[in-house]
Amino acid sequence: MKGPELLIQGARLWGGPRADLLVRGGRIAALGTGLDAGPDTERIDAAGCLALPGYVDAHAHVDKTLWGLPWQPHQAGPTLLDRIENERRVMKELRLSSELQSARLLRHMVARGTTHVRTHVDVGLDMGLAYLHGVQAMHAAHSEFIDLEIVAFPQTGVMIRPGTLDLLDQAVLAGAQVIGGIDPIGVDQDPKGQLNAIFAIAERRGCGIDIHLHDRGETGAMTIAMIAERTRTLGLKGRVAISHAFCLGGLEPERLEQMIELLLDNDIAIMSHGPVGGIPFPPVRLLAERGVRLFTGSDGVRDCWSPLNTGDMLERAYLIAYLNGLRDDPGLELALRMATYGGAQLMGAQDYGLEVGCAADLVLVPAECAAEAVALHPRPRWVLKRGRVVARDGRDLLPPLD
């Protein structure tokens, strides 16, 4: 749906001067000072708020959030496999609707300024394609408010759970745009098996790849090398992402350089969300300086994995800056780029940005500049999706859920 003509007056632009933005037909029609518009044009007095492109949460798990439910104490053990098993148990007990849960969370994300989401959706023996269908139904009802890309995600493993591979293939045929994977060594103990299988689906179906890689140290590095090799062999340069890649935070400098070269040669993007609890994480400033594509996301928001993530991408940028010690303005802006342009590029959002002709997916936040926005991470005063105001002062303006 195209919104009405709208004139945003007195905004600050990221890295630029104060300016007005004229929005017409869902797009930025003009930028400049003293812009005029007809008497029927709606007006927003931005009062010096900073205009940013809509936030991009490019690594979420909206299908299994507990958002909107009573507080659930976190009960998972410390290891990855503990968390997987705990989640299987809780999700069986709660029997939640992925359609309703994802709708609850997406509304909150919109309220906090997110306009684009890449979500991993569990596909496996426990739920088949039910979560996928639930999220797709939710998006059909919310497509004018948010752009959504789905990764078919084998949370509980691929090779150790025979039948999962077929389900992943079916999920892509059913509309998932990206095929996922998870720790081919740590979870499956069969890196060739899992990687060959999911790369075969990507080649056959023409979809991208986004692999969760929590394995640390040399185990993770070996996996990156295997991913890079298959990316090159199958001509999938620029179509592959690795999420978390904790191993990049714990390698000797020489080995890290080898990894960076592999990432650059194959244009593999890296997602870091700033993990809690002393887990190593990719050195984002170094990777960005070397030209590695970076993006970020909320990961699981109030789910069985962690109660700590909030679905606020400006806060996420702050956490990345905090954990990486990014105190100067270029560093703070790097964290914000991961939460905006980095994710938009990953999702192939062609008309994303703050230039004339771009989709009017905008956030107006009370901050002098991008660096201050990250440092203070205030809630947005206005959020626009394709030129329409969809949130105001931290609350979404969407029709109520039935």
Ligand SMILES: [Zn+2]
């Ligand atoms: Zn994840």
